[in-house]
Amino acid sequence: MRIRWTPVALAAASVLVIGAAVAQSQEPIQPIVPPQQVNLGMVELGKKLYFDPRLSKSGFISCNSCHNLSMGGTDNIPTSIGDRWQQGPINAPTVLNSSLNVAQFWDGRAADLKAQAGGPIANPGEMAFTHTLALGVLESIPAYQREFKQVFGKDKIDIDQVTTAIAEFEKTLVTPNSRFDQWLLGKKDALSADEQAGYKLFKESGCVGCHNGPAVGGNSFQKMGVVAPYQASSPAQGRVAVTGKDADRFNFKVPTLRNVEMTYPYFHDGAANTLTEAVDVMGRLQLGKKFTPDENAKIVSFLKTLTGDQPSFTLPILPPSSDKTPRPHPFK
Amino acid sequence: MRIRWTPVALAAASVLVIGAAVAQSQEPIQPIVPPQQVNLGMVELGKKLYFDPRLSKSGFISCNSCHNLSMGGTDNIPTSIGDRWQQGPINAPTVLNSSLNVAQFWDGRAADLKAQAGGPIANPGEMAFTHTLALGVLESIPAYQREFKQVFGKDKIDIDQVTTAIAEFEKTLVTPNSRFDQWLLGKKDALSADEQAGYKLFKESGCVGCHNGPAVGGNSFQKMGVVAPYQASSPAQGRVAVTGKDADRFNFKVPTLRNVEMTYPYFHDGAANTLTEAVDVMGRLQLGKKFTPDENAKIVSFLKTLTGDQPSFTLPILPPSSDKTPRPHPFK
Structure with missing residues (x-):
């Protein structure tokens, strides 16, 4: 069916829309609105980084390990499992709609998603790596080098680019349409x-x-x-x-x-x-x-x-390490 | 451009195809052929199970943890990490094209993918669960109950259905077009x-x-x-x-x-x-x-x-546990 908008129908529709807007504005909860502006190249790069366990010392833990996008952006266990199976001190909050948070972490110690993203990588109880070592891994992978250069236009990868890209991907993790x-x-x-x-x-x-x-x-x-x-x-x-x-x-x-x-x-x-x-x-x-x-x-x-529409995207394929890539240390 | 097949062109194309077939048959390596017949409902169910860490005691380890489809179907570490960070005895072989293997595991102790799939779930050094406990978890999740019934037509989930579905998904993990x-x-x-x-x-x-x-x-x-x-x-x-x-x-x-x-x-x-x-x-x-x-x-x-085309699919969303679902035990 194709709707033909007559002036009367348009006026009626306007009343409906205005009516809904008024009703909605009276509610203390507002609908989720998908992000109005995202950098797609940055989102794709951030998605890879989000799934890449090479940002951890062990090569086993990625952002998605504890903020699993198959499971509501959480790990569904009381407190998370970190490097060498360390028990985390607190429940992993969902990454879904986290761009709407006033601040990140339960105690708000990170102002925004970008500030949050660097935390777990360097936390000895979580991914147990360092920013320097993580950057060394990324710099050693030609396909990452090219993708960072394409997105950020710089010759060298720095932690600011890494957390910016992850945060940009996380901005897309909203769940409208509940x-x-x-x-x-x-x-x-x-x-x-x-x-x-x-x-x-x-x-x-x-x-x-x-x-x-x-x-x-x-x-x-x-x-x-x-x-x-x-x-x-x-x-x-x-x-x-x-x-x-x-x-x-x-x-x-x-x-x-x-x-x-x-x-x-x-x-x-x-x-x-x-x-x-x-x-x-x-x-x-x-x-x-x-x-x-x-x-x-x-x-x-x-x-x-x-419960809204869950993020829907193709599982990212990670660029392989090169001969120069430092290998992970899962057991020492 | 639309090609119009004249009899002469068809004859010429046949010669080309036959020529290629002869050349190819003389090579000791043959091209990867995607599976000729798959049960799509079973594939979708198997994909969820493959990504579901609730098949492990900890609720943290899924098939994809060690056979990571973002990373060539492996974990890219020398030997795998199991429940409570136990060090595995052997390198995790890739799941990609594993349907073509004469048998599964390095020592061939499983005849096929179905026989393999049940192994890690119950291996104390890997997912550290039991088939009975895994089935208890699946049976407690209404959306899984419905999906198993849709695919297998039975009222009760058994381990045979679980491993059959995982194996059917794994059949799709071939990498043609290198x-x-x-x-x-x-x-x-x-x-x-x-x-x-x-x-x-x-x-x-x-x-x-x-x-x-x-x-x-x-x-x-x-x-x-x-x-x-x-x-x-x-x-x-x-x-x-x-x-x-x-x-x-x-x-x-x-x-x-x-x-x-x-x-x-x-x-x-x-x-x-x-x-x-x-x-x-x-x-x-x-x-x-x-x-x-x-x-x-x-x-x-x-x-x-x-290196061929890597499996390309939407990250599965797992059905949530119900109030009756036994909770995982990551730390005891």
């Missing part, structure tokens, strides 16, 4: 009655006080354990590590709830295995509210409508 | 003079005695160290472990040389870092021949023409 966004954008049958009831509860109970905006979170730091203290299984103390202010102890970045069905287990220590458990703990500790099983189930059903 | 295959198929300018000279040396020196057929290897077991013993850094003794015959000690499956530029390091112990080194060792130990630097370089340049 059923909830379709509903926000006017498709009123996109949510069931229970899911709509769950969203109403989510707003009226106060969850939305922290989980708002396009990412349904990610835009503020809040104390974990407002009404009652949270007994964490992790020693992490949150934002105090960055600000040095005692008031910031146990303040963590509010996680995004986008794709939350896929990003289990929950909380900074990964202690909650299910959404039911997470909603219950949040209600009691943050809001002083004990949700009934029915309320909890409705909120959970709403949360599952936040 | 420059060498283009040359075999009649594109005479596909190889440089040095590359053709390298192929001539490869044939005349005897390399082709073991490295022949479409996979340029993979079709026989041969002693590692024919003319002089090989000082392996691995304790593996090869095919004797399967047959019990002393004559099979240090007999290993001849590896495919397809994509060999990408599958470093080389040999069953991964001791050779470069093709130059591997060609030198093979010449001396298998053929009693010391290649000059020029001969070695020509053979290496030929070997690099064996």
Whole structure:
């Protein structure tokens, strides 16, 4: 069917669009909007780097190991596995929609994706490499040399280029088109009655006080354990590590709830295995509210409508090492 | 341009095709032919399973961890990393073109891809799980339940279905269209003079005695160290472990040389870092021949023409675990 726009139809459509825009602006959650401007060459280079375990000492761990794009941009284990199977101190936050975060890491110690990207490479408990060694590997691979030169126009690869490219790829990792966004954008049958009831509860109970905006979170730091203290299984103390202010102890970045069905287990220590458990703990500790099983189930059903289109791209093929490439050291 | 086939043109084309077929049949290496028949639903399911780390005890290791399809179907380290960072006893062979192998594993202990696929899941040094536990995980995930039922038409998932699906996906992991295959198929300018000279040396020196057929290897077991013993850094003794015959000690499956530029390091112990080194060792130990630097370089340049089209597919998105899914145990 081809629609022919008469002046009357156009006017009617405008009213509809304006109507939807008004309704949407009244909601505390806004739809995910794909990035408006990306550098495609940089995205393709960043994608390769994101999947390349040669950025780790062992040659085994890549960004995708703990922020697995087959699994909601997480590793789905309570705390991550680092070089030589070291146990990480904190749950790996999802990389999906992370461009919308106010800052990166649970304690916000990196201002943006670019600042974050260099961290794990040089963290002895994660990829356990150094920036210098990583650059030595990349410089030794002719196809990388050419691709960096094509994208950045310089003769030498530096860490700034590496993190810029990874961040540019990560900008593309947004998940629009969830059923909830379709509903926000006017498709009123996109949510069931229970899911709509769950969203109403989510707003009226106060969850939305922290989980708002396009990412349904990610835009503020809040104390974990407002009404009652949270007994964490992790020693992490949150934002105090960055600000040095005692008031910031146990303040963590509010996680995004986008794709939350896929990003289990929950909380900074990964202690909650299910959404039911997470909603219950949040209600009691943050809001002083004990949700009934029915309320909890409705909120959970709403949360599952936040799963959007997952990033869809061809698995990158990495350029092979050359004879000059320093070999990884997995076991020493 | 649209070609119009006149009877004369058709006759001429037939002569060309027959001519190429005759020339090709005289070569000891044949072009890679993509699989003639695959079950697409099974391939898609097998692809998910291949990428799913929930088939491991830790929830961290998938088939793709050690047979990484971004890196020539290998892990590019001498011996693989298993559960809790255990060091594997042997170099991970490439999964690419493995459907062409006479048998699977270096010692041929699995008759085919299906028989191979169940091995690492239950190997305490690799994925460290059990088939029963893996099936429990899959059965607890509604989207997997539905997909298995769609593909196999049964109500219950069993290990036979799991390994059948993985093997079907692996059948698709062939790499046609290398420059060498283009040359075999009649594109005479596909190889440089040095590359053709390298192929001539490869044939005349005897390399082709073991490295022949479409996979340029993979079709026989041969002693590692024919003319002089090989000082392996691995304790593996090869095919004797399967047959019990002393004559099979240090007999290993001849590896495919397809994509060999990408599958470093080389040999069953991964001791050779470069093709130059591997060609030198093979010449001396298998053929009693010391290649000059020029001969070695020509053979290496030929070997690099064996890199074919790498598998190209969209990164699979894995169905999320349910509340009932047993959680992985990465640290206990």
